[in-house]
Amino acid sequence: MITVPLSYPPKGEVLQKHALPQVMAMGQFDGLHMGHQSVIRTAVSLAERRQCPVSVMTFHPHPKEVMKKGDYEGYLTPIAEKKELLKSMGVDVLYIMEFNEAFSRVSPQQFVEDVLFPLQVQTAVVGFDFRFGHRGEGDESMLRELGGARMTVETVPPFQLNGEKVSSSGIRKALREGDLARALDWLGRSYRLQGIVSDGEKRGRTIGFPTANLRLNDNYVIPMKGVYAVRATVDGEQLKGVMNVGVKPTFHEGDLQPSFEVHLFDFDRQIYGEWMAVELCHFIRPERKFSGVQELVTQIRNDADTARQLLSSSRL
Numbered sequence: 040m041i042t043v044p045l046s047y048p049p050k051g052e053v054l055q056k057h058a059l060p061q062v063m064a065m066g067q068f069d070g071l072h073m074g075h076q077s078v079i080r081t082a083v084s085l086a087e088r089r090q091c092p093v094s095v096m097t098f099h100p101h102p103k104e105v106m107k108k109g110d111y112e113g114y115l116t117p118i119a120e121k122k123e124l125l126k127s128m129g130v131d132v133l134y135i136m137e138f139n140e141a142f143s144r145v146s147p148q149q150f151v152e153d154v155l156f157p158l159q160v161q162t163a164v165v166g167f168d169f170r171f172g173h174r175g176e177g178d179e180s181m182l183r184e185l186g187g188a189r190m191t192v193e194t195v196p197p198f199q200l201n202g203e204k205v206s207s208s209g210i211r212k213a214l215r216e217g218d219l220a221r222a223l224d225w226l227g228r229s230y231r232l233q234g235i236v237s238d239g240e241k242r243g244r245t246i247g248f249p250t251a252n253l254r255l256n257d258n259y260v261i262p263m264k265g266v267y268a269v270r271a272t273v274d275g276e277q278l279k280g281v282m283n284v285g286v287k288p289t290f291h292e293g294d295l296q297p298s299f300e301v302h303l304f305d306f307d308r309q310i311y312g313e314w315m316a317v318e319l320c321h322f323i324r325p326e327r328k329f330s331g332v333q334e335l336v337t338q339i340r341n342d343a344d345t346a347r348q349l350l351s352s353s354r355l
C-alpha cells in the first residue's frame with residue numbers, strides 16, 4: 040500500500056502522478072469498526088471485479104480536533120494504526136487529506152472537482168451517513184449528483200449488530216463506561232494501545248508485581264479506569280498480562296492523569312525504553328482505593344488469576 044499525503048488546494052503534479060481509474064472508499068473511519076470495514080470491503084470487491092486499484096481517502100487530523108469543538112476525545116485508531124489495518128484489508132493507495140481551516144471551508148463541489156475528478160475516481164464508496172464539504176453540507180446524494188456521468192457513488196447501509204447501528208461514538212462511550220465487550224464486538228477486534236515503556240514510581244517490584252508503564256504515543260480514547268486482561272507485544276514477543284488504567288487512589292489523592300501499567304505474566308526482563316503494544320481483551324473491575332498495600336496486593340493476585348483464566352478460555 041502506498042500513502043499519499045494531500046493538502047488543499049492539491050498540487051497539480053501530485054494529483055497527476057496518482058491519477059488512475061480507481062474505486063475509492065472515503066471517510067473519517069476512526070476505529071475502522073465493523074461498519075467501516077463493510078464500506079472498505081465493498082470498495083475492495085468492486086475494484087477486484089473491475090480489475091482496478093482500490094484506494095481510501097481519509098482526513099487527518101480528526102475534524103473535531105481541528106475545529107476545537109470541545110467534544111474531541113482522542114483517536115480509536117491513530118493514523119499509524121489506521122494505515123496498518125487498511126493495508127491488511129488489501130487497500131492499494133491511502134490518500135491522507137490534511138484537515139485544516141482552509142479545507143474545512145471547501146465546498147462539496149470544489150472537493151469533487153479539485154480532488155476526486157483529477158484523481159480519476161470512477162466510483163466513490165461511502166457509508167450511509169458520509170458528510171463532506173463546508174459545514175458538512177454534502178451527503179451521499181449530493182456526491183452522486185456532483186459525480187454525474189464521470190463518477191458513480193456506492194452507498195453502504197448501516198452495519199447492525201443485535202439490532203443496533205455500529206458507530207465510533209458508541210464505541211467511545213462503551214470504552215469510557217467499561218463495557219469493553221461491546222466496544223470489541225463493534226470494533227471486530229481488540230482495542231490496542233501503543234507506546235514506550237517508561238519509568239513509574241518503582242513501587243511495583245517491591246510489592247511483587249512489577250508493572251511496565253506505557254507512555255502512549257498518540258492521543259487515544261482512554262478506556263474506563265480499571266483492570267483489564269491484556270495481550271502485549273514487546274520486541275516481537277507475545278505475552279499475556281493484566282493492566283491497570285488509573286490514578287492509583289491507594290497512593291494518590293486528586294484528579295491525576297491516568298497511567299497504563301501492565302504486569303506481564305511469566306516475564307522478568309528490564310524493558311524501559313522499548314516499544315510495547317497492548318491489546319485490551321477483557322474488563323475485570325473498576326479501579327478503587329484500598330485501605331492498605333496488603334489489601335491491594337491480595338486483590339492484584341486475584342486479578343492476575345482472573346486474567347489468566349479469561350485469556351486461556353477466550354478467542355481474544
Ligand SMILES: Cc1cc2nc3c(=O)[nH]c(=O)nc-3n(C[C@H](O)[C@H](O)[C@H](O)COP(=O)(O)O)c2cc1C
Pocket residue numbers: 239240241242243244248249250251252266281282283286287288289290300301302325326327328329335339342343
Ligand atoms: C492488576 C493491577 C490492579 C491494580 N489495581 C489498583 C487499584 O484498584 N487501586 C490502586 O490504587 N492501584 C491499583 N494498581 C496500581 C498499583 O498501585 C501500582 O501498580 C503500584 O503502585 C506500582 O506502581 P509503579 O509501577 O508506578 O511502581 C493496580 C495494579 C495492577 C497491576
Ligand SMILES: Nc1ncnc2c1ncn2[C@@H]1O[C@H](COP(=O)(O)OP(=O)(O)O)[C@@H](O)[C@H]1O
Pocket residue numbers: 236237238239240241242243244245248249250251252301302303304305306307308309310311
Ligand atoms: N513481569 C514484568 N512485568 C512488567 N514489567 C517487568 C516485569 N519484569 C520486569 N519488569 C521490568 O520492571 C519494570 C517495572 O517495575 P516497577 O517496580 O513497577 O517500576 P516502574 O514503577 O518504573 O514501572 C518494567 O518497566 C520492566 O522494565
